[in-house]
Amino acid sequence: MSKESNTKYAxxxxxxxxxxxxxxxxxxxxxxxxxxxKISYGQIYPILKSLVEEGYASVRxxxxxxxxxxxxxxxxxxxxxxxxxxxxxxLQEIQTEKNxxxxxxxxxxxxxxxxxxxxxxxxxxxxxxxxNTYMGIKDMITTELNDELDSVYWIITLDYGLVTTRAAxxxxxxxxSKLRDQKEE
Amino acid sequence: MSKESNTKYAxxxxxxxxxxxxxxxxxxxxxxxxxxxKISYGQIYPILKSLVEEGYASVRxxxxxxxxxxxxxxxxxxxxxxxxxxxxxxLQEIQTEKNxxxxxxxxxxxxxxxxxxxxxxxxxxxxxxxxNTYMGIKDMITTELNDELDSVYWIITLDYGLVTTRAAxxxxxxxxSKLRDQKEE
DNA sequence: TTTAACATGTAATACGTTACATGATTAC
DNA sequence: GTAATCATGTAACGTATTACATGTTAAA
Numbered sequence: 001m002s003k004e005s006n007t008k009y010a011x012x013x014x015x016x017x018x019x020x021x022x023x024x025x026x027x028x029x030x031x032x033x034x035x036x037x038k039i040s041y042g043q044i045y046p047i048l049k050s051l052v053e054e055g056y057a058s059v060r061x062x063x064x065x066x067x068x069x070x071x072x073x074x075x076x077x078x079x080x081x082x083x084x085x086x087x088x089x090x091l092q093e094i095q096t097e098k099n100x101x102x103x104x105x106x107x108x109x110x111x112x113x114x115x116x117x118x119x120x121x122x123x124x125x126x127x128x129x130x131x132n133t134y135m136g137i138k139d140m141i142t143t144e145l146n147d148e149l150d151s152v153y154w155i156i157t158l159d160y161g162l163v164t165t166r167a168a169x170x171x172x173x174x175x176x177s178k179l180r181d182q183k184e185e
Numbered sequence: 186m187s188k189e190s191n192t193k194y195a196x197x198x199x200x201x202x203x204x205x206x207x208x209x210x211x212x213x214x215x216x217x218x219x220x221x222x223k224i225s226y227g228q229i230y231p232i233l234k235s236l237v238e239e240g241y242a243s244v245r246x247x248x249x250x251x252x253x254x255x256x257x258x259x260x261x262x263x264x265x266x267x268x269x270x271x272x273x274x275x276l277q278e279i280q281t282e283k284n285x286x287x288x289x290x291x292x293x294x295x296x297x298x299x300x301x302x303x304x305x306x307x308x309x310x311x312x313x314x315x316x317n318t319y320m321g322i323k324d325m326i327t328t329e330l331n332d333e334l335d336s337v338y339w340i341i342t343l344d345y346g347l348v349t350t351r352a353a354x355x356x357x358x359x360x361x362s363k364l365r366d367q368k369e370e
Numbered sequence: 371t372t373t374a375a376c377a378t379g380t381a382a383t384a385c386g387t388t389a390c391a392t393g394a395t396t397a398c
Numbered sequence: 399g400t401a402a403t404c405a406t407g408t409a410a411c412g413t414a415t416t417a418c419a420t421g422t423t424a425a426a
Contacts, residue, residue, distance in 0.1 A: 005384080005385065006283070010288055021404095021405075035287075036284040037281065040386070041406080042389095042408080043385085043386065043387085045406065049407095064394095066395070066396080067396090067403090068393070068395065068404060069405080070406085071406075087289050087292065087293060090307060091285055094315070098221065100191055102220075102222075103191055103194070103198070103222055106218060106221075106338060107198035110201070111269070123276060123279075126278070127279070152367050153291060156290055157291050159356060159359065163353070164352050167349050168345070168349055171345050171348045175344070175345075178341060190412080208378075227416075228415090230378065234379095249423095251423065252376060252377080252423065253377050253422040256378075372425105373424100373425085376421100377420100377423105378420085378421090379418105379419080382415105383414100383417090386411100388409100389408100389411090390407100390408080390409075392406085392407085393405085396401100396404095397402080397403095398399100398400085
């Protein structure tokens, strides 16, 4: 049983949105799926090709007056069926996500506490930036797209980023306190 | 500028603990670093070899009466210096962690809401199991190892797992409510 | 005797990124 | 003219997993 990657389904799913070209998919992923998925052109184009070969998508080349020609992909009936099957398939085990900060802290026993606190501050800043970005997107969705039926799912996925990032930010502060307390002892 | 992997430093760091063999490192990682790092034998043994070649570690073969012979590694002065440098190096950018559930939810607009709720329940159960495991380890550390100086860092890394998992569990419930609300409309 | 735990290692494969390569069109 | 955006693609490389391969010792 191979641990089949979901990347293929990310592309297939994007074919059900307004994304029809490899280029626009990349933009969509970098923009809206950014906090839970990423993908490079080095994967997108070969996967699109293979989706056509498998019968899950079709292509046609569209000439444009004002832009370079593009390949427009659309999902086939078979592709939609395949997507449905994947959506209904049970989730795989949650994989451990590597965390550089935690790895460093784990080996920081003989290290100066000041350095650990500095690392925690670095992380907190990065997390705070991320949090603000998500908040900005959420505001945009709730004010501009409140009528869209789809927006519930957008909000849900964004909220995941927000709540877990918030928890991580608070943890940074907590951990700094713990380290300062220990220093005094 | 290559995006140098931290895996080498995970091994180097383990050499500062009671772990001296590839086998015991694997156990340690699967046990105690489990929520923020993982590694396979296919990486451990080649990396240990390369650490020796780089002068960061040394080996000796130890025969045992009751067990198969093992290779015991120790960190060298140079290795410790290298580890220090890494500990003090600024954190890389936080990478986006792929999340199968969020990917599925993002493409669930035309899907039956019941299926989305089912996926959220699956995730919640997995998260709850994980949370309980972390709690068990934390109890063990706080009751049995409270005297150890090192325990602060263990607690901190564990707490990260606890607070982010807790946040994710709550998010699952929230999201289920949101989907149910929308269904009624 | 056979299973589990201890112990080490390599080869094939999968997955993903980055660099490379090309070229059109638009806006400054 | 030149930078930015649009647009597609491949080759080389890095990273990590899995399967394969081997063997010891202890406990049931």
